[in-house]
Amino acid sequence: MTDTATKLAKHPAAIAAPVRRQRRRRGGWAIGRAFLRVLATLAILFFVLFPIFWMALTAFKPARDAFSTAVLFTPTLDNFLAIFGGASDLTGALVNSVLIAVATTIVSIPLALLAAYAFSRYRFPGHRGMLLAIVATQFIPGVAIALPFLTLFRSLGLIDTHLALVVVNLSLVVPYITWLLKGFVDGLPLEIEEAARLDGCTQVNLLWRVITPLAAPGIFVAAVFSFLLSWNEFLFPTFLARTEAETLPVALMTLVMPEGVAWGQMAAAGLLVMAPMLILALLVRKHFAEGMTMGAVK
Amino acid sequence: MAATTVQRPRSRSPLRKHSVPYLHLAPALLAVVLTTVYPLVSALITSFRHWRLNETREAGEFVGLAQYQRVFTDDTFFNSALVTLNFTVISVVLSVGLGLCIALILNNRTRLSALTKALLILPFAVAPALKGFSWRFMLNPDTGVYDKMLDSVLPFADNINWLGDPFWALMVLALTEVWGWAPLIALMLLGGLNSISPEVREAARIDGANAWQQFWRVTFPLLRPLLLIVVFLKAVFSVKIFDQVVTTTGGGPGRATESLNFFAYSQGFTFLDIGYASAVSWVIVLVLGVLAALYLIAMARQEAK
Amino acid sequence: MRRTSGTIGKLAAALSAVLALLIGGCASAPSEQDLLEEVATGPTDELGLLTEKPYDGTHIRLLSCCRTTAQFAALQRKTDREFTAKTGITVEWANIPYESYLQKIVAETAIGGGTYDLVVWPDAYGASAKIGLQPLNEVMRRADRSLEEFSPPFQQAARAGDPETVYGIPFRGFSYNLFYRESEYERLGIEPAKTWDEFSAQLDKLDGAGGRDAFAGQYGRNGGQNLYTWMSMLWSNGADVLDDDGQPAFTSPEGIAATEQYLALLRDGHSPAASTNWTETDSTQSFEQGHTNSVLTWAWQMDDFSDPAKVQPKVAEDIGVASLPGWPGKPTVTYGYTWLMGILNTSDNQGAAWEYLKWLTHPDTERDVALDKSEGDTATSVVVHRKNMLDPEVNAANHDLPKLQESALRNGRTVPMTIDWPQIQDVLEVAINQMAHGADIRPKLHEAAAQIRTLTQR
Incomplete structure (x- = not known):
């Protein structure tokens, strides 16, 4: 919002501001409005939280109550027992999801940070073009990426491996977090870098000792974003995983059985998919939304 | 976009000067090239060849533009293009509209608002595939909890089979997206609202502007650059809609929710027609590429004003 | 600055190596093997299993779905108890979600990833899957097994649209x-x-x-x-x-x-x-x-x-x-709906795979499973051998349903067998x-x- 000030100055309301009619519409109106605002806020809370609440509730319902809308029931752990080592075991998929998301994040963060630093601190031929091109890759439909990789990985014997999924996930993650990190690096003060350089700090040291710690909050947000994107990814594992590298969102389909959907187990598995992401999201909530738009606004 | 400072204290030759940023960029660019440009080129070549995986394991003969011709005479392709367009418009309008409402409602310093703001991020973090399953469960016309609530509030809703009706199925699909995105967009917009100084609004109010006028004359123009980005972001995600189609409707009823990505997926993965699926993918890439370019140009113009 | 370029250069070099590998290393596509050459011969027991255990210690993988379906669960349990005990071959039922199963099964079979030995598919996908399947005519003949054991629609599905060749043996089917x-x-x-x-x-x-x-x-x-x-x-x-x-x-x-x-x-x-x-x-x-x-x-x-x-x-x-x-x-x-099991032509364990296929589709194995009502989650009425469908004991244990199906399936058909x-x-x-x-x-x-x-x- 760098141009707020200029817009402000141009705005007629800001120029003509005679002080009059200052205290009208107080009293009854104000209370009514405050009341409406509280109601609206509660409605928002309901809208945001209810699906999560309902899934959590269903996860603890006995199978025969899964379809009932009762809020009071005898809670059971059956659904969790079923997906942890029981008939619908999902522990393998859980491990795969963690491994793939962690590996994707570890690989993509250094790449993106270097690129973000370059985009932020240098002007060079193709600067704008490359930045836009990186963003534009996100318009490519997933199938256009997954299909060629399906045939390529087949030749390499990499179908249904973690490596395959990490490689393809990079196509999703690197562009976004480059964009996101550029926003954070833009916001870092130049003075410290200049001082470091004057002290004879090499580029590697500068990046590692100065930029990385300064950008740490941004890197954390980027890591969370990267983890979240890989964790939630559905299309790539659908194409490229079978059993060994199957991730949780795809494994949810296991609970759609020929006999019908096991909704109680689905809800328990849903909690498993959801909970880590909810916690991570809460940790970075301050910067998360900003981060997504910052790269463009600045 | 405000200009960033070129931070090279010592002068050097242009080539040497530019080699540094390029070296920084190389790993990321390589990863992006490897994972996006390579498949695109590979798909381009395949799109000119006959290749059905259930016929031959290796790519067959070159057939020129035959598969592109087929795309442009394929009704189901145009159907999915239309579905994707409708879905994108609906979900962008609803997400941004609702997001804006939420932001305006929460743009104050009460404790309840602070708590709500803290929780706004949650739905976005839920896996889209899971969103599909959970909304399908909650809108089951016999047993779903949302269905029951809606039926008791809206009498006409009693007869609606949410996922069975072509219109409502698309709306439900959009709703799964709106649930994740509207709160996130609200968060983004709240960031923007914070940077609007209270004096401006006070000035407008003193000027006699009612709340509505205040919004349109002051808040909206100041939020516009941010809104443009938000619309862009939401549109990028919407045109790629796939996960919820699989987990909520499977493309039905009829073909009412077959998105472009789902269509390409069926051709390639269900029907194993790799050649045709590649041609379809490329048509999608080209169309979306043009749209993206137009939008980016428009955004750049807007900023230039 | 030298060190910087060095590190980044190394990174770039490593990545380009990966790139080169990805683009150039396309020479390891799995090759087909002749099933007959893979299959060992020797004395057999009443189920047709080789008594000399030539595949002892082999591990084979079956690409399947629906592990909780009663018949599948029963067969898996019986595999461990009986088949592995007799042959020394261990069998892993790799479970793919039913909802995405059909796509994956055909993709995996057609593509030939090489990590599975056997595959299970429903009739409609036979024509698409057969590119990755081993013809079974010769090994069946040698083991004295025939498609004549099954009702007409099951036979049609087993041939996958090819009048002469058998690509899979029915093991689950119904009217x-x-x-x-x-x-x-x-x-x-x-x-x-x-x-x-x-x-x-x-x-x-x-x-x-x-x-x-x-x-x-x-x-x-x-x-x-x-x-x-x-x-x-x-x-x-x-x-x-x-x-x-x-x-x-x-x-x-x-x-x-x-x-x-x-x-x-x-x-x-x-x-x-x-x-x-x-x-x-x-x-x-x-x-x-x-x-x-x-x-x-x-x-x-x-x-x-x-x-x-x-x-x-x-x-x-x-x-x-x-x-x-x-x-x-x-x-x-x-x-008449048919589930079939066949051997992938990219498998390295085709001999052991045939041993398992033989056992799993044997009428006696099927009969045992259909009569076993000891546990609810493995009790099943499904039989596909005509002999078992007409067996009084099997009928008595299963609501006379097999008999009814046998008669209906004489006039049964399967879906058109085309890719x-x-x-x-x-x-x-x-x-x-x-x-x-x-x-x-x-x-x-x-x-x-x-x-x-x-x-x-x-």
Whole structure:
């Protein structure tokens, strides 16, 4: 919002501001409005939280109550027992999801940070073009990426491996977090870098000792974003995983059985998919939304 | 976009000067090239060849533009293009509209608002595939909890089979997206609202502007650059809609929710027609590429004003 | 600055190495092996297993789905207890989600990833999958096994559209049947209908009987499930889906009449309005929960319908079952659904795989499983060998359902065996769904026929 000030100055309301009619519409109106605002806020809370609440509730319902809308029931752990080592075991998929998301994040963060630093601190031929091109890759439909990789990985014997999924996930993650990190690096003060350089700090040291710690909050947000994107990814594992590298969102389909959907187990598995992401999201909530738009606004 | 400072204290030759940023960029660019440009080129070549995986394991003969011709005479392709367009418009309008409402409602310093703001991020973090399953469960016309609530509030809703009706199925699909995105967009917009100084609004109010006028004359123009980005972001995600189609409707009823990505997926993965699926993918890439370019140009113009 | 460039250079070099590997290393595609050469010979036991254990210690992997389905669970348990004990071969059932199974199974089989030895597929995908499957004729002949053990539709599915070659052995299959609430039929004094007209007339009486809808239809779009009844009706009326040249044949007068009769079940209000989008499980669940008086579905559903742990106890003890109705003066044809198991031609353990396939599809193995009612989650009525379907003991343990199916399946058929079937099925199931939503029958069928002609002319 760098141009707020200029817009402000141009705005007629800001120029003509005679002080009059200052205290009208107080009293009854104000209370009514405050009341409406509280109601609206509660409605928002309901809208945001209810699906999560309902899934959590269903996860603890006995199978025969899964379809009932009762809020009071005898809670059971059956659904969790079923997906942890029981008939619908999902522990393998859980491990795969963690491994793939962690590996994707570890690989993509250094790449993106270097690129973000370059985009932020240098002007060079193709600067704008490359930045836009990186963003534009996100318009490519997933199938256009997954299909060629399906045939390529087949030749390499990499179908249904973690490596395959990490490689393809990079196509999703690197562009976004480059964009996101550029926003954070833009916001870092130049003075410290200049001082470091004057002290004879090499580029590697500068990046590692100065930029990385300064950008740490941004890197954390980027890591969370990267983890979240890989964790939630559905299309790539659908194409490229079978059993060994199957991730949780795809494994949810296991609970759609020929006999019908096991909704109680689905809800328990849903909690498993959801909970880590909810916690991570809460940790970075301050910067998360900003981060997504910052790269463009600045 | 405000200009960033070129931070090279010592002068050097242009080539040497530019080699540094390029070296920084190389790993990321390589990863992006490897994972996006390579498949695109590979798909381009395949799109000119006959290749059905259930016929031959290796790519067959070159057939020129035959598969592109087929795309442009394929009704189901145009159907999915239309579905994707409708879905994108609906979900962008609803997400941004609702997001804006939420932001305006929460743009104050009460404790309840602070708590709500803290929780706004949650739905976005839920896996889209899971969103599909959970909304399908909650809108089951016999047993779903949302269905029951809606039926008791809206009498006409009693007869609606949410996922069975072509219109409502698309709306439900959009709703799964709106649930994740509207709160996130609200968060983004709240960031923007914070940077609007209270004096401006006070000035407008003193000027006699009612709340509505205040919004349109002051808040909206100041939020516009941010809104443009938000619309862009939401549109990028919407045109790629796939996960919820699989987990909520499977493309039905009829073909009412077959998105472009789902269509390409069926051709390639269900029907194993790799050649045709590649041609379809490329048509999608080209169309979306043009749209993206137009939008980016428009955004750049807007900023230039 | 030298160090910087060095590090970044190294990174770049490493990545370009990966790139080069990815682009250049395409030479390791798996190759096919001759099954006969792989299969060991020697003395065998009564199940045809080699008594000298030539594959002792081998681990084989089976690509499958649905590990909780009773028959699959029973076979897996028996594998560990009996097969592994006898042969020393360990078997892993790799489970793929049912919902995405069909796509993955064909993709994996056709692509030939090389990590599985055996694969399980449903009939409709045989023609697409056979590119990755080993012909079994010779090894079957040598083991004295024959497709003649099975009913006609199962045999057709095993050949996957190839008159001479056998690609898989049936191990799970069933006819399409009418299930109904017996007490309601008795109360109204009706017998299971022989013709579709009679069936419609009975539905009039059954509407609202016992507070239930007359019939649970399935007109929704999901893996071709809304075609099961339709195809059976089409065939019984003397029409066909495709003609001998693979071109659409369902727009004949008989085809249109059968389609009209199929949709009348919904349009006349016998089936709940929601069934416009119901899949197989939606309609069977409606019946299980006691909301409908009749349902048309696969015979295996009896395993669930009669299990008081899975359905309302009142429903479980009140199930009647009969063969499908037909048209007067014409032979009634049922769609006989088949699951097959075959050997992947990219497997490195084809000898051990054949050993397992032989055992798993042996009539005695099947008979044991069908008689074992010791545990609820492995109790199954499914048998596919004609010998077992007629076996009095097997029938006594399974509601006489095998006998009923054997007789229906003599006139049974399987889906058209063409690699275009997945696309054709997609066109047809969408057309049926749209007709259920009110589209006019004749023009919609012609539109579907035109679409199918276009896609088969490639």
